[in-house]
Amino acid sequence: MEQIGKQVKLPLGRALQIAVQGIRIRFGRSLVTVSGVVLGVAFFMSNVTSQLIKQAIADEREQRQTLNLMLTLMKSEIGDLSGKTVALATFGETTVSERDLLAVLRKTPGLTLGAPEALGGKAHLLLVLGAGPATASPDILTAGMAQPVLLDSLAERAYPSAKPGSSLAQVRRELFFGRESEEQADKLKTQAEQATFRTLWIGIISILVTIIGIANALLMSVTERFREIGTMKCLGAMSAFIRKLFLIESAMLGFAGAVIGTALGTLLSFAGYGLTFGFGLITAALNVGGLLVAAAACIAGGTVLSMLAAIYPANFAARMVPASALRTNV
Amino acid sequence: MRNVIARAIDVKRQYKLGKETVWALKGISLDIYEGEYLSIMGPSGSGKSTFFNMIGALDIPSSGTIEFMGADLFALPEEKQAWVRCNKIGYIFQTYNLVTVMTALENVTLPMVLKGASKKACDARAAEVLDQVGLGHRLHHLPGQLSGGQQQRVAIARALVNAPSVILADEPTGNLDKATGAEIIDLLKRLQVEHNATIVTATHDVKMLAISDRIAWIRDGKLDRLEERKDVKFTKE
Ligand SMILES: Nc1ncnc2c1ncn2[C@@H]1O[C@H](COP(=O)(O)OP(=O)(O)OP(=O)(O)O)[C@@H](O)[C@H]1O
Numbered sequence: 343m344e345q346i347g348k349q350v351k352l353p354l355g356r357a358l359q360i361a362v363q364g365i366r367i368r369f370g371r372s373l374v375t376v377s378g379v380v381l382g383v384a385f386f387m388s389n390v391t392s393q394l395i396k397q398a399i400a401d402e403r404e405q406r407q408t409l410n411l412m413l414t415l416m417k418s419e420i421g422d423l424s425g426k427t428v429a430l431a432t433f434g435e436t437t438v439s440e441r442d443l444l445a446v447l448r449k450t451p452g453l454t455l456g457a458p459e460a461l462g463g464k465a466h467l468l469l470v471l472g473a474g475p476a477t478a479s480p481d482i483l484t485a486g487m488a489q490p491v492l493l494d495s496l497a498e499r500a501y502p503s504a505k506p507g508s509s510l511a512q513v514r515r516e517l518f519f520g521r522e523s524e525e526q527a528d529k530l531k532t533q534a535e536q537a538t539f540r541t542l543w544i545g546i547i548s549i550l551v552t553i554i555g556i557a558n559a560l561l562m563s564v565t566e567r568f569r570e571i572g573t574m575k576c577l578g579a580m581s582a583f584i585r586k587l588f589l590i591e592s593a594m595l596g597f598a599g600a601v602i603g604t605a606l607g608t609l610l611s612f613a614g615y616g617l618t619f620g621f622g623l624i625t626a627a628l629n630v631g632g633l634l635v636a637a638a639a640c641i642a643g644g645t646v647l648s649m650l651a652a653i654y655p656a657n658f659a660a661r662m663v664p665a666s667a668l669r670t671n672v
Numbered sequence: 673m674r675n676v677i678a679r680a681i682d683v684k685r686q687y688k689l690g691k692e693t694v695w696a697l698k699g700i701s702l703d704i705y706e707g708e709y710l711s712i713m714g715p716s717g718s719g720k721s722t723f724f725n726m727i728g729a730l731d732i733p734s735s736g737t738i739e740f741m742g743a744d745l746f747a748l749p750e751e752k753q754a755w756v757r758c759n760k761i762g763y764i765f766q767t768y769n770l771v772t773v774m775t776a777l778e779n780v781t782l783p784m785v786l787k788g789a790s791k792k793a794c795d796a797r798a799a800e801v802l803d804q805v806g807l808g809h810r811l812h813h814l815p816g817q818l819s820g821g822q823q824q825r826v827a828i829a830r831a832l833v834n835a836p837s838v839i840l841a842d843e844p845t846g847n848l849d850k851a852t853g854a855e856i857i858d859l860l861k862r863l864q865v866e867h868n869a870t871i872v873t874a875t876h877d878v879k880m881l882a883i884s885d886r887i888a889w890i891r892d893g894k895l896d897r898l899e900e901r902k903d904v905k906f907t908k909e
Pocket residue numbers: 687688689694695696714715716717718719720721722723
């Protein structure tokens with residue numbers, strides 16, 4: 343009498359083929375599943391992007407405020423800037439705000455900007471920028487100026503001491519960046535902590551919404567096929583093969599959904615903030631590295647989540663006695 | 673002598689519904705011979721489908737067992753059970769159980785795909801079998817685009833595609849009108865005669881009696897009586 347054989351284990355390549363064919367013949371339904379993942383991931387990604395953009399806008403605003411403060415201080419010393427001559431001494435690295443200030447000054451019509459030595463006594467004001475210690479004393483830097491006015495961007499910059507006997511009475515040092523008072527620092531700190539808490543909270547909620555959305559989409563797509571899984575088992579499919587099939591399928595659908603969702607979420611967030619604050623501002627200020635990391639995490643997370651959501655019910659159905667799988671009516 | 677292909681040994685099956693226990697099968701022993709046409713008759717709820725699922729390794733008995741090709745079906749490892757389901761048994765259900773998103777051809781190729789046959793071999797063989805059941809002109813239709821009788825023929829073609837030794841048909845004509853049902857019955861009979869297949873059908877349909885070799889009457893989860901219908905078979909032919 344003939345012996346009972348062993349069912350062949352289909353190679354991964356064949357399973358891949360069958361999974362792709364399955365997605366193709368169920369294209370409409372697959373799109374619905376993918377959209378579920380897209381919605382979840384897009385929601386999450388738009389939150390992340392919004393957060394990054396808000397941060398960027400806040401930084402950018404702070405910079406602009408500093409810039410405006412610098413300009414206001416200069417104007418309060420020497421009046422309207424056009425037609426004036428400003429001497430510039432830079433020691434060490436300059437900050438973004440300082441560079442912005444220089445850019446604005448260079449564009450101001452009628453304003454002459456140059457080194458203290460070159461301008462001699464014609465300068466109305468001496469601007470000292472940069473983070474390093476000064477290499478010349480204030481009296482040398484302002485030598486020849488009718489009314490020596492020195493504006494310094496650092497409150498505690500070290501200067502070589504002046505020659506004995508020279509008068510420093512008219513030299514004024516203004517702070518662009520003073521150290522905040524302790525009180526102010528505390529206030530800023532609590533504000534920052536509150537913002538972090540809010541961000542964290544929104545993050546947790548959006549993660550939950552995303553997880554539930556994706557899990558729901560994939561769970562549905564598998565449970566509605568319990569009968570089909572039962573049929574496949576009747577026809578000789580093994581549990582491991584069914585698991586493999588759903589793993590491949592959910593990985594592909596999940597990946598597609600996560601990629602589209604990430605792109606969509608980023609774009610929507612960009613569009614929203616861009617229309618309110620101007621695209622120039624947000625693209626210039628955005629932390630591109632952070633955005634890329636978030637996008638990669640979203641794609642990986644969405645894919646893995648989809649696989650997890652599919653494999654649980656698929657595994658359950660694959661282990662079911664075929665008769666009960668066939669009886670299910672979803 | 674006739675070979676026994678499947679043997680039920682005191683098969684019992686209980687369902688627990690809350691605290692209540694329902695005995696769907698109360699101990700059925702029955703030999704099924706190679707090449708015979710066996711009808712399982714009985715009133716609704718008597719346990720026909722439950723018994724049918726046991727023979728086909730689709731359900732596990734609460735006690736007792738099925739011997740298939742001389743081996744204890746429920747002691748076999750999964751890959752051997754799958755091999756039996758794939759190669760030795762063809763299933764036909766009252767509700768067809770076709771994969772609705774696959775064409776007739778794709779449905780019929782499934783059992784071959786699962787045993788690793790090439791796409792070319794699958795398509796050729798599936799088309800041949802669909803032609804045999806009279807659906808050569810409907811290869812690329814979806815089940816939803818076919819009539820009930822045509823869907824059942826697709827299911828029959830799918831059951832046949834791996835040339836199994838046993839065809840299990842649970843009320844194959846239950847959802848069909850008389851004429852279509854008669855055609856399906858003829859088709860099953862032809863399979864038995866032409867391919868020496870063992871046919872086991874669960875049914876209420878008395879038309880089945882006329883072409884059966886044996887009839888097992890099941891009542892209330894027990895084998896009530898077994899009838900030989902050799903005489904009928906000979907007068908028919
Ligand atoms: N999954 C289940 N859970 C609980 N009870 C069940 C289950 N399946 C069947 N039964 C019970 O087992 C008994 C036999 O059912 P079965 O489906 O085998 O009958 P049948 O002879 O096929 O009936 P029909 O001719 O109507 O198809 C019935 O009393 C039924 O209620």
